Amino acid sequence: MKIILFLIFILSTTIILPAYSIDLSEFENVGLKNKYIIIFEGNEFEIGIVVNFQVVSHAFNETDKSLTFNIESSRDTGNEAEIYVPQGLFAEPPIVLLDGHVVSAIINENDNIFYIGMTIEGKGEHVIEIIDAKNIDIGSLEAPNGGGCLIATAAFGSEMAQQVQLLREIRDNTVLQTESGALFMMWFNQFYYSFSPVIADYERENYTFKEAVKLALTPLLTSLILLQYADIDSEAEMLGYGIGIIILNLGLYIVAPVVLIMKITKRVNIEKTSENSCTS
Numbered sequence: 118m119k120i121i122l123f124l125i126f127i128l129s130t131t132i133i134l135p136a137y138s139i140d141l142s143e144f145e146n147v148g149l150k151n152k153y154i155i156i157f158e159g160n161e162f163e164i165g166i167v168v169n170f171q172v173v174s175h176a177f178n179e180t181d182k183s184l185t186f187n188i189e190s191s192r193d194t195g196n197e198a199e200i201y202v203p204q205g206l207f208a209e210p211p212i213v214l215l216d217g218h219v220v221s222a223i224i225n226e227n228d229n230i231f232y233i234g235m236t237i238e239g240k241g242e243h244v245i246e247i248i249d250a251k252n253i254d255i256g257s258l259e260a261p262n263g264g265g266c267l268i269a270t271a272a273f274g275s276e277m278a279q280q281v282q283l284l285r286e287i288r289d290n291t292v293l294q295t296e297s298g299a300l301f302m303m304w305f306n307q308f309y310y311s312f313s314p315v316i317a318d319y320e321r322e323n324y325t326f327k328e329a330v331k332l333a334l335t336p337l338l339t340s341l342i343l344l345q346y347a348d349i350d351s352e353a354e355m356l357g358y359g360i361g362i363i364i365l366n367l368g369l370y371i372v373a374p375v376v377l378i379m380k381i382t383k384r385v386n387i388e389k390t391s392e393n394s395c396t397s
Contacts (some may be wrong), residue, residue: 149311150303155184157206165201165303169310170237182207182249189242195267195314196237199306200247201230201299207249214246223285225293232293232302267313271320272331280338283345291344295355336369 153164155177166172170190177184190196202211210231213222223234237243269281292298320327340362347358 155206157182160205162203162206164203167199167303167306167310168197169314170196170198173242184211184247186245186247187242188237188245190237190240192314193240194238195317196239197267197306197310197314198233198235198237198245199303199310200233200235200245201303202233202247203230204228207231209249211247211249214244214248216243217246223289225289227294227296227299229296230299232299267317268320268330269334271317272327272334280334283338283341287341287344291347291349292355292359295349295352297352298355298359301359337366340365340369 149168149170149172151166151168151172153166153175155162155164157177157179164175164184166186168188170188170192173187173189175184175186184202188198204226210224210226211233213220213224213233213235215235215237220235223232225232233247235245237245266281266284269284270278273280275281288302292302316330320330344358344362347354349355349358
């Protein structure tokens with residue numbers, strides 16, 4: 118019981134404190150997370166960006182209200198960016214350009230932020246531009262969509278796989294619709310993108326490992342389906358369901374295997390004791 122209460126305390130600390138605007142600076146050195154302060158019309162805006170590559174420089178143009186990030190990627194595939202822009206800096210959901218070309222990024226918003234998720238293909242230097250949609254003719258642009266689930270995509274073989282689409286739908290339509298959910302995703306992606314490209318590459322190289330990852334993801338996918346049927350209308354409900362899902366997965370991935378191993382060990386010890394008794 119004490120162990121369960123301790124786990125709940127740790128999970129609550131990592132989720133509830135960020136949701137109530139506690140300083141996240143303690144996580145600054147985990148993964149590749151950057152924060153930039155933009156001053157516009159006398160107001161201060163904090164831009165958060167979580168990436169698995171180097172951000173060389175950034176700039177904000179007040180004339181066309183555009184953010185520019187000069188980046189340098191070291192991978193041909195699997196370069197991921199999650200960008201969080203406060204509401205108020207842009208009047209409408211922004212348009213995203215990569216090296217001067219409009220790209221189909223994931224763009225979501227809640228009352229506090231615009232969330233932008235995108236994949237950058239190609240090793241080397243690139244320029245990401247995020248521009249207020251009011252300053253661009255968007256009539257001919259496609260609706261945003263995109264990647265980000267590197268491990269699941271490699272495991273199930275395609276970004277269009279049903280399992281990968283499920284993860285995206287839950288992230289975009291449920292988790293990112295609340296402030297606490299968006300803050301959790303920023304924290305989670307900071308950690309996730311620090312190792313997921315390596316795992317995804319190894320999945321593509323090793324069929325056995327790929328199948329093992331696919332099997333390991335099944336309990337997680339099953340538990341996340343619950344969120345599709347949840348009616349989440351407030352921050353408190355998002356926190357409640359989120360903590361519940363995390364505790365459920367801790368049970369599936371940690372508690373259940375430990376209990377199973379303990380039972381097997383106990384059974385083996387009993388059999389050994391019985392054999393020793395018979396021989397004596």
